[in-house]
Amino acid sequence: MDITPLSPQRLRAVKASYTTRYVAAALESSADGYHLETDRAPRAGDVVVARVTEIGKHTRLEGPASRRQLLFVGDEVLLAYGPRYAPDQFLAEVPEDLGPCDLVAAGGLAGRVVDQHAAIDDATRIEPLGLLADARGVVTLAEHAPYDATPAPRDDATPSGTRPLVVGVLGTSMNSGKSTVLASLVNGLTRAGLVVGAGKATGTGAGNDANLFHDAGAVRVLDFTDFGLPSTFRLDLAAVRDVWTALVDQLALDGPDVVVVEVADGLYQGETAQLLADPAYAGRVDVVLFAAQDALGAAGGVGRLAELGLPVRAASGVVTASPLAAGEAGAALAATGVPVVDTFALCDPAVATGLLGLAVGAAR
Template identity: 70%
Template sequence: MTIFRDADTDLGHSNAPARDRAATTRTPIDPQRLRRVKKSYTTRYTAASLEASPSGHHLLAGTEVTPREGDLVVARVTEIGKHTRLEGPGSRRQLLFPGDEVLLAYGHRYAPDQFLAEVPADLGRCHLVAAGGLAGTVTAMHASIDEPTAIEPLGLLADEAGVVRLERHAPLAVTPQTWARSAPGPRADGPLVVAVLGTSMNSGKSTTLACLVNGLTAAGLVVSAGKATGTGAGNDAHLFRDAGATRVLDFTDFGLPSTFRLDAEQVLDVFGSLVAALAEDGPDVVVVEIADGVYQGETSRLLADPAFGSRIDHVVFAAQDALGAAAGVTELRRHGLPVAGVSGVLTASPLAAAEARAALDVEVTDTYELCRPAVATALVPRG
């Protein structure tokens, strides 16, 4: 173990005086040990770089080191809880054992069915808050789930350039949507853009999006798909590919472990950058999921931004019941968004679907009916 005395504050994100930072430790990590560390899905781009070139890294630790969202951390699993497996770079679920060393990204998490978690103020013991590879401190949790898996951070992964952050190896970068903030209005010609939103987590958004992609693809259209907000995980991206999307991206491709607690402008920038990247190959349709429910903080601010509406041709809304469907459609229309129809979990119940149809003046479509080309193209016509 060596004592790190560099004055570059970015290496430890510390605002402490130089005499206090002198206690910060920099411990070289053996390349073979680094290769054996279990990598997570969220860290997949860094994992590929480490596999090719693992030398020259160290762990930055000490009481003056303050982690930030997006910093990579090597941690030891101390107690298995809710998450018994870690989703790997290729989305294989790796069984976790006490004592395993894992590569995670610090990040905030908002998941009403699981955890509310935040990036801690230090490198003390914390939690694995998402199977995709998020480290944070749980501050609230759903009453029905197990305690979070406990981890002991060993240090931020760093090299001579500083702390390794997700954005360093991400293939894409978020671009400020200056046009949208200055004068949002009709966009230039491009693909049809469809947004899929829902009442809440687990309302059927991802399945609805996948079935819509499948139906549009079966109709002969070229479709790209993505997820603009949420917590990093590979399940949805693979689902969209399996459904037929020719290109699939999400916010992790832009170096973000999650989008919780981004400010309104940042969320708009992520959404606009994602749509632009998905449109680059000239698809006929771009379909984008917005995570969680319409009242979630980042989502509600995005919906209220006129620039968001200016990029959307149709909205498909996923709901768990008829009341949620009616309230959601009302809220979307309050913001002037073009609601094409409702689908999601409620359509698994004929009675719930019938209630929704009686209450709404838009189509209520069984999720798997969206796989039929005629149904998909009728719901989101191209003009």
Template identity: 55%
Template sequence: MAIIAESLPTQSAAARNEVQQQIDAQRARTIRAAYTTRFAAAELQRNPQDFEIVRRANMVPRSGDVVIANVAELGKHTRLQSPVSRRQLMFVGQEIMVAYGHRYAPDQFLAHVPDNLGPCQLVAGGGVASEVIEQHASIDKATQLEPVGLLMRQGKVVNLLDFAPLSIENESPRAAQIDAPRPPVIAVLGTSMNSGKSTTLGCLVNGLVNSGMQVAAGKATGTGAGNDPNLFTDAGAFSVCDFTDFGFPTTYRLDYETVRDLLVAMIREQSATGAGTVVIEIADGLFQGETSRLLRDPIFTAQVDRVLFSAQDALGAQAGERILLDAGLDVAAVSGVLTASPLAAMEAQAQLATPVIGTFDLCQAEVAAALLPTR
């Protein structure tokens, strides 16, 4: 007699992969939060019972969505910047809180937000999860992450925009009340990543502060990390913000109108502080997509009075000067990495109409004050 085996119900792979976990106070304390997620992390610490971790087969993350992930394998980034930008050492198996985001870094990774919650990579120490498309040949492969699930609150995926203190759509009450002309605005741009932009900006801030001026500083584009805002604060800026304060983990692949509105909103917010001068960093190089479009936009020339340019070598300085002048910008000086070499600085000065100024010479009050725009 044939025996017919009764098939037992089996759980599908998709169902086994689904997660819905409440977060108690103890778990909230042990999750290592990143700099990019600092505002969401603060709310999680205050009210962990309002949050849960959810993973479903049909979930597609967006840039800025907050994800809880396990560290699967250490690679390029062995440390994660904390909400106060302390470089906390990571261990395999730890749960971390980061944000999905795209990354454009010629010296490191080109990475895009994946279309699922599968394994991904930590592509920035400030706390950006993404899928590596390309990487520089000289660096280690990216640290590997295994997402547990997206952070949710009241049935909605938590995005950095939800807890950001500033917004490009709704300006702060302080900015809304501005009725005086804005202060002078200086933008710092460069030939590329690691051309010395942030150090140049910091030294300029320090020199202006040494001249007796109140300075507000910001970083309008780039990848979220606390290093540069902390540098600006250490240099003496009394008000500092960056694009993460507006709810963006990175600005790469944002639609151009958002990037433009972000720059305008940042200048307006920093102008409302009562600063005598506002200094803004534009990340990466002149050929990077968002930067290139900004330079051609009349709004940029209307919002920025002068430009300080950082270059790595004389040839880059010459090309950058030409691009900026062709865009109708007032180039105050060339500085950056090339000024670490007296020979490179001399080569550049021989080819430029713009003065070449040593990065740390910008800390001198008279040097910095001489770069202020005249109106």
């Protein structure tokens, strides 16, 4: 086995990332007994120590507490391998070896760029120094995560009034306004006196959305990284289903009035499309809000969700930033009975509770 010892001083000086935050917490407790392994291919979720060799798209690394750390050539960073699907940025895969690769997400994802949007800079380049390992083997995100994606069977005998209302937030694509819709709804429900949990079931590891949901008033926030996943791209349906189910069930444990969970990317992204067509999604969602970038997207998305039998309550998102576009969307959806609701109107307690049929200050 090809190993390189790591002193605690050197390891603690490495810039940790948001995605590796639970590993970083363990290292803060004790950084003894670690080394680097360089003789096996990386896998999604493996933790790697790498050196920055060229600054590109990502000039900063999101730290464990979400502070954006400025990167310098020569910095040693703590990342996790994982694939990325981001139409506005990169398509990236886990490399087949520990050769030079890329920082493909500011949250701390190492991968090899396969393709990218024409308007963005090339990725920041990194040189993996080795997989972080201890006496048990290579360190992974999963072994340090607080939860695992093993969903408990749903107790359908439980009276529905004792379970939280579960709201799904979906959208046409990346940057359609899903996270802002979710945060606005959380804020409106919280201002109405309701207790709300929030989460993100799929996507690429980053702290922005989790912090947004906390700031909006959610009492508890979880995402897939809390279940040991750097991203959900390339997971098979069973794994995505388990994350969705376990995340919703965890958020429901504290007895909130409402749980609101986002599924990343658009309806036709591979993992999202499979999840939405699976009975496990409909089995745990009571209401869906749909975020769109334009009127055509709103009409097409609401139509597709109707085909899937999902209960769409309203369209919102980026389309509502333009009164003209919102008017077009309203006209396109008139026959469906699905209203177009301004994203920030959801911060109004009356709008938020009225949309979901909830009483102010009282659980469903």
